[in-house]
Amino acid sequence: MTTSTATPTDTFADADAADTVDDRPVRTTAEVPRLGTVLGVWAHPDDEVYLSGGLLAAAAAAGQRVVVVTATRGERGTDDPATWPPARLARVRSREIVSSLAVLGGDRIEHRFLGDEQGVCHLDGYLAPEPAAGTLDELTAILDEVAPDTVLTFGPDGMTGHSDHRAVSAWTDLALAAARRRPRLLHATVTAGWVRDFGSLVTAMDDGKDVFAPSPASSLAVDLVLSGDAVALKLAALRAQASQTAATEQAVGAELYRAVVAGEWFRPAPGPDGAS
Numbered sequence: 001m002t003t004s005t006a007t008p009t010d011t012f013a014d015a016d017a018a019d020t021v022d023d024r025p026v027r028t029t030a031e032v033p034r035l036g037t038v039l040g041v042w043a044h045p046d047d048e049v050y051l052s053g054g055l056l057a058a059a060a061a062a063g064q065r066v067v068v069v070t071a072t073r074g075e076r077g078t079d080d081p082a083t084w085p086p087a088r089l090a091r092v093r094s095r096e097i098v099s100s101l102a103v104l105g106g107d108r109i110e111h112r113f114l115g116d117e118q119g120v121c122h123l124d125g126y127l128a129p130e131p132a133a134g135t136l137d138e139l140t141a142i143l144d145e146v147a148p149d150t151v152l153t154f155g156p157d158g159m160t161g162h163s164d165h166r167a168v169s170a171w172t173d174l175a176l177a178a179a180r181r182r183p184r185l186l187h188a189t190v191t192a193g194w195v196r197d198f199g200s201l202v203t204a205m206d207d208g209k210d211v212f213a214p215s216p217a218s219s220l221a222v223d224l225v226l227s228g229d230a231v232a233l234k235l236a237a238l239r240a241q242a243s244q245t246a247a248t249e250q251a252v253g254a255e256l257y258r259a260v261v262a263g264e265w266f267r268p269a270p271g272p273d274g275a276s
C-alpha cells in the first residue's frame with residue numbers, strides 16, 4: 001500500500017485501484033477505498049442497501065467503481081399480494097432500487113438485473129443453487145468486465161437462510177471459478193452484539209424465518225457501524241425502497257430502526273481448504 005497523495009481535485013479521477021487495495025480490515029468509511037473496485041451480487045432489491053449501503057456510498061464518494069447486480073425484481077416481497085401483485089411489485093421495486101442507489105451515489109453506482117440482456121427475469125423465490133448455463137455465463141462475463149477487487153455477496157447460509165440468498169452465493173462461487181481474475185470474496189454477516197440486541201426483534205417480525213449466525217469480530221474484513229451523515233444517507237436510501245422498508249421502520253420506530261441498520265459486516269469467504 002502506498003500513501004495516497006491525492007488532492008481534492010482528483011479524488012474522483014480514475015484511481016488505479018491496484019495501488020490502494022489491501023486486505024486490512026475496513027473499520028471506518030474512510031478505509032473503504034482499501035476494497036478497490038466493488039461488485040455486489042444480491043438476490044433482491046434492498047439486499048444491497050441493508051447490507052452494504054454505507055459501504056457503497058463511501059466507495060462511490062471515493063471514486064471507486066461500484067457495480068451492483070441483482071438477480072430478481074423481488075416481486076414476491078410482500079405479505080399482501082392482493083394489493084401488490086407480482087407484476088406491479090416488480091415494477092415498483094425496479095424503480096425503487098435505482099432511486100435508492102442514486103441516493104447513495106448519484107449516478108456513480110452502476111446497477112443491472114441479471115437476465116435482462118437475455119430477456120429472462122429470474123423469479124423471486126425460485127432461484128436454484130445450480131444456475132442455468134446462460135446465467136453462469138452472464139455473471140462470469142460481468143466479473144470479467146468489471147474486474148472487481150472485492151466481491152460482496154451472501155455466504156452459503158444466505159445470512160437469513162433465504163433460498164434465493166443461498167443460491168446467489170453459490171452462483172457467485174461458480175462464476176468466480178470461471179472468471180479470469182480472482183478478487184477478494186466477502187460474505188455478509190452480523191456480529192454477536194447485533195444478534196443479541198436485534199436478532200429476536202428481526203426474527204419476530206419475519207415469523208421466525210430468519211436465522212442469523214454471528215461472526216467473531218476478529219474474523220471481519222469489514223466492520224462498519226455507520227453514524228452521523230453516513231447513517232442518515234443509508235436511512236434515506238432505505239426509505240427510497242419504501243415497499244420493503246416503510247412498514248418495518250414504522251413498526252419498530254425510527255430510532256431503533258436506525259440502530260438495526262447501522263452495522264455493515266463482511267467476513268472473507270473460506271478458502272478451498274475451509275480456512276478464512
Ligand SMILES: [Zn+2]
Pocket residue numbers: 043044047162165
Ligand atoms: Zn433478499
